[in-house]
Amino acid sequence: MLKENFAQTGALLKINLRRDGVKLLAWFLILVGLLVGYAYKIGTLFAGAKAIATLIATLRTPAMIAIMGYIPDQQPMTEAIIYSSEMVVFMSLFAGLASILISVPATRGAEEAGLVELLRAKAVGHQAFIAAAWLENFLFNGLLLLATGLGLQLAAMDGANSAGNWLLAALIAGSGLLFGSLGILAAQLTREARTATSYGLAALGLAYLLRMVLDVSHHQANWWSLLGWPEQAGVYYRNNGWPIVWQVLALVLVLVAAMALNAQRDLNGGLIAVRPGKTTSRFLRGPLTALVKSDQRSFWSWLLAAVVIGLMYGSIFNHIAAIITANPLMQQIVSAGKQQQAVTQLILNFLTLLSVVLAVLGTIRGQLLLNHLDLDAHKGYLELYFARPISRLRVFSSYLGWSLLNAWLVLAAGLAGLYWGSAAVMKQPLALKYFVRIFSGYFLPVAVLVIVSALLVAWAPRWRQLGLVYTGVGFVLMYFRSLLKLPTWVVQLVPYGWVRQVPLKTINGATVLSLIVISLVGIGLAYWGYRRRDQNFN
Amino acid sequence: MGATEVLTVNHLQKKFGKFTALKEINLTLHAGEVLGFIGPNGAGKSTTIRTILGMLRPTAGTVQVFGQDAWRDAVFIHQRLAYVPGDVYLWPNFTGGQTIDLLLKMSGQQHNAKTDDLIKKFALDPSKKNQTYSKGNRQKVALIVALSSDVALYIFDEPTSGLDPLNEIVFQQEISRLKAAGKAILLSSHILSEVEKTCDTIAIIRQGQIIEAGELAALQHLTRINVTVTSDQDLTALGQLPGVHQFQQQSGTTNFAVDTDQLQTVLQALAAKKLTAIQIAPPTLEDLFLRYYDQGNVKQAEVSTHA
Numbered sequence: 001m002l003k004e005n006f007a008q009t010g011a012l013l014k015i016n017l018r019r020d021g022v023k024l025l026a027w028f029l030i031l032v033g034l035l036v037g038y039a040y041k042i043g044t045l046f047a048g049a050k051a052i053a054t055l056i057a058t059l060r061t062p063a064m065i066a067i068m069g070y071i072p073d074q075q076p077m078t079e080a081i082i083y084s085s086e087m088v089v090f091m092s093l094f095a096g097l098a099s100i101l102i103s104v105p106a107t108r109g110a111e112e113a114g115l116v117e118l119l120r121a122k123a124v125g126h127q128a129f130i131a132a133a134w135l136e137n138f139l140f141n142g143l144l145l146l147a148t149g150l151g152l153q154l155a156a157m158d159g160a161n162s163a164g165n166w167l168l169a170a171l172i173a174g175s176g177l178l179f180g181s182l183g184i185l186a187a188q189l190t191r192e193a194r195t196a197t198s199y200g201l202a203a204l205g206l207a208y209l210l211r212m213v214l215d216v217s218h219h220q221a222n223w224w225s226l227l228g229w230p231e232q233a234g235v236y237y238r239n240n241g242w243p244i245v246w247q248v249l250a251l252v253l254v255l256v257a258a259m260a261l262n263a264q265r266d267l268n269g270g271l272i273a274v275r276p277g278k279t280t281s282r283f284l285r286g287p288l289t290a291l292v293k294s295d296q297r298s299f300w301s302w303l304l305a306a307v308v309i310g311l312m313y314g315s316i317f318n319h320i321a322a323i324i325t326a327n328p329l330m331q332q333i334v335s336a337g338k339q340q341q342a343v344t345q346l347i348l349n350f351l352t353l354l355s356v357v358l359a360v361l362g363t364i365r366g367q368l369l370l371n372h373l374d375l376d377a378h379k380g381y382l383e384l385y386f387a388r389p390i391s392r393l394r395v396f397s398s399y400l401g402w403s404l405l406n407a408w409l410v411l412a413a414g415l416a417g418l419y420w421g422s423a424a425v426m427k428q429p430l431a432l433k434y435f436v437r438i439f440s441g442y443f444l445p446v447a448v449l450v451i452v453s454a455l456l457v458a459w460a461p462r463w464r465q466l467g468l469v470y471t472g473v474g475f476v477l478m479y480f481r482s483l484l485k486l487p488t489w490v491v492q493l494v495p496y497g498w499v500r501q502v503p504l505k506t507i508n509g510a511t512v513l514s515l516i517v518i519s520l521v522g523i524g525l526a527y528w529g530y531r532r533r534d535q536n537f538n
Numbered sequence: 539m540g541a542t543e544v545l546t547v548n549h550l551q552k553k554f555g556k557f558t559a560l561k562e563i564n565l566t567l568h569a570g571e572v573l574g575f576i577g578p579n580g581a582g583k584s585t586t587i588r589t590i591l592g593m594l595r596p597t598a599g600t601v602q603v604f605g606q607d608a609w610r611d612a613v614f615i616h617q618r619l620a621y622v623p624g625d626v627y628l629w630p631n632f633t634g635g636q637t638i639d640l641l642l643k644m645s646g647q648q649h650n651a652k653t654d655d656l657i658k659k660f661a662l663d664p665s666k667k668n669q670t671y672s673k674g675n676r677q678k679v680a681l682i683v684a685l686s687s688d689v690a691l692y693i694f695d696e697p698t699s700g701l702d703p704l705n706e707i708v709f710q711q712e713i714s715r716l717k718a719a720g721k722a723i724l725l726s727s728h729i730l731s732e733v734e735k736t737c738d739t740i741a742i743i744r745q746g747q748i749i750e751a752g753e754l755a756a757l758q759h760l761t762r763i764n765v766t767v768t769s770d771q772d773l774t775a776l777g778q779l780p781g782v783h784q785f786q787q788q789s790g791t792t793n794f795a796v797d798t799d800q801l802q803t804v805l806q807a808l809a810a811k812k813l814t815a816i817q818i819a820p821p822t823l824e825d826l827f828l829r830y831y832d833q834g835n836v837k838q839a840e841v842s843t844h845a
Binding site for chain 2: 191276290297383384386388389535536
């Protein structure tokens with residue numbers, strides 16, 4: 001039985017490790033670098049009692065709790081407690097992201113590529129691919145645990161203790177492994193690796209948003225979210241080990257479910273059978289309509305996800321308003337009308353941060369869609385276009401146009417959700433004009449990033465993922481610029497940085513003009529490159 | 539011939555970085571002609587075809603279709619051209635019927651009676667989603683689109699590699715129909731017998747070079763027929779006949795290859811013997827290459843003796 005199901009797992013694991021070597025190393029360095037690097041730097045970044053007091057005050061605002069996670073208020077604060085409150089949710093999120101992006105390609109990705117079929121015909125066990133993918137995840141997160149634990153021990157932050165160091169490392173690695181296993185489970189549900197990845201990411205996003213809503217309202221209840229568990233441990237002050245036990249139990253459950261599903265289903269099949277459809281379509285007539293139709297499901301999922309994310313962020317706005325109105329000092333020194341102004345100001349400050357989240361969401365949607373210009377060539381769809389009287393300009397502009405439109409639609413959907421969510425919970429809702437201001441501020445930076453992807457696809461298709469990396473860098477710079485006290489020129493290295501004051505201020509004409517010029521030049525260069533290069537398929 | 543040249547490839551060379559995929563390709567195709575383009579896997583057949591289709595830019599040499607430049611005037615050329623790729627990949631969530639209509643529309647063609655006829659002939663279920671089709675069925679979708687298009691030039695890249703023998707016959711019938719209608723056809727394959735059945739002229743490509751080209755009849759000298767006979771009698775004498783090669787005997791079974799022009803003599807000699815079984819197989823691409831290499835060696839040997 002054991003032999004039958006798990007034969008050759010070791011050999012598969014070796015293949016996986018060799019194939020994913022660079023990816024694993026990159027993620028490992030990023031995660032450990034952030035965790036250990038920040039632990040070493042926190043003392044110098046926030047030197048002196050005043051700086052720390054300001055930081056704590058900032059972290060205790062509902063806006064920051066929503067983003068970073070719960071921070072204890074009954075405890076004497078130490079460097080270590082600040083560190084764990086800031087890092088535990090975010091790094092668990094990153095470890096989960098890395099693990100999903102490792103486990104889905106190793107399971108459904110390999111199956112889609114035909115590798116599983118090839119190898120299952122040999123003496124390879126039925127569950128061996130799952131076992132190998134899981135072990136790969138286990139090794140990755142295990143090493144992450146060791147490196148982080150050791151690094152934290154050596155960093156020796158004020159108020160840190162060994163139990164806390166190792167607990168923090170274990171929680172983050174545990175989250176990684178748990179979400180990696182969920183990725184394996186998702187890979188059993190659907191035929192396409194792309195869909196499996198989005199299921200995994202949806203679970204991750206939902207866990208993050210759920211804990212956000214719970215953290216700002218009833219943080220005791222945040223164990224409803226998988227990403228609330230690491231917070232429940234109270235690293236460095238309570239050092240509660242139970243969340244680790246929950247993680248292990250959940251892991252076993254998920255893994256058993258994945259294996260049971262795998263044992264049930266057909267090779268190359270998902271749980272949902274593919275039904276026959278209509279033999280004609282009035283809609284389909286060229287590259288654009290083909291792209292729209294083949295991308296249909298993603299289209300609706302992204303819009304829906306953006307609205308939900310917006311709604312959840314919007315639903316915590318009343319808590320932000322509450323801290324001003326509940327503050328007796330504020331009530332004494334500021335009149336009621338001024339109070340409202342202060343609330344608006346505070347929320348607008350929070351919105352400068354949220355705008356980036358929604359803009360990044362839209363950008364990623366646009367960039368992923370644009371990358372299809374290259375992916376679809378490799379899949380062979382474009383060969384069918386270019387053998388017909390269809391110009392490269394038509395194909396290029398179809399993909400770029402649809403990508404830009406989608407990036408803007410996702411941004412708009414997120415803002416709509418945010419507006420509805422905030423309007424539902426606030427006594428005096430924020431004016432619509434601020435949301436319009438965010439859109440008009442961010443739609444050009446979003447476009448510039450999508451065009452960066454277009455340039456990569458046109459000139460260096462092998463490096464097309466760099467567009468997404470650039471967006472990721474932009475997100476980190478914008479999100480942590482105030483915490484890390486980044487200089488303006490660094491922030492302005494990414495297009496988002498040019499409009500960082502939105503919606504506190506409106507975007508100025510000169511910035512609009514330069515972004516438009518950059519976009520147009522970028523589109524021209526990208527098309528020029530696309531027209532003159534070879535079309536390589538398969 | 540005298541017919542108009544539909545396709546002219548002159549000294550085509552294609553490099554990918556440092557790698558030279560095509561060294562020297564020359565092809566000519568006239569209206570009403572079927573050109574068989576054969577060569578082993580990786581010889582450069584698909585690269586040549588994609589250059590003809592304007593998807594790849596020639597490093598050197600010229601490619602002209604209908605007298606126009608294949609790269610620059612691709613859109614214009616493709617109005618009168620139909621193509622079936624070697625590996626057909628289709629949008630997974632469209633049905634076969636939707637895909638056929640879409641591809642026809644993009645070619646400026648209509649779904650017509652011929653399309654329905656072909657769907658029936660190839661026995662394709664057009665209501666199924668592309669992702670559930672096998673390789674052969676995906677190939678059928680592309681074939682149906684190409685064969686129901688009314689254009690001047692048809693290009694097929696290993697079109698029958700996923701088809702069963704029944705569908706292969708349908709395909710060959712369709713090729714004959716197109717040929718009779720005066721269309722130009724470029725048919726790439728690595729199976730010599732497939733090309734022999736339908737083609738007038740062939741071009742053989744190996745490692746990015748055309749090593750033989752011409753009318754099929756003129757190239758027959760290159761081909762040998764494989765004969766296997768079983769007999770109680772001693773056949774050793776056959777090995778001495780002119781034009782007999784690779785003569786092998788093993789427990790009553792004799793294998794050898796005969797030059798096509800010597801077949802008559804050998805068959806007469808065989809007729810005199812008492813045979814229990816005889817099998818005559820057409821030459822394969824492999825045989826042809828072997829023969830080509832033999833010749834190459836002879837030429838080299840001659841050169842060295844002269845020197």
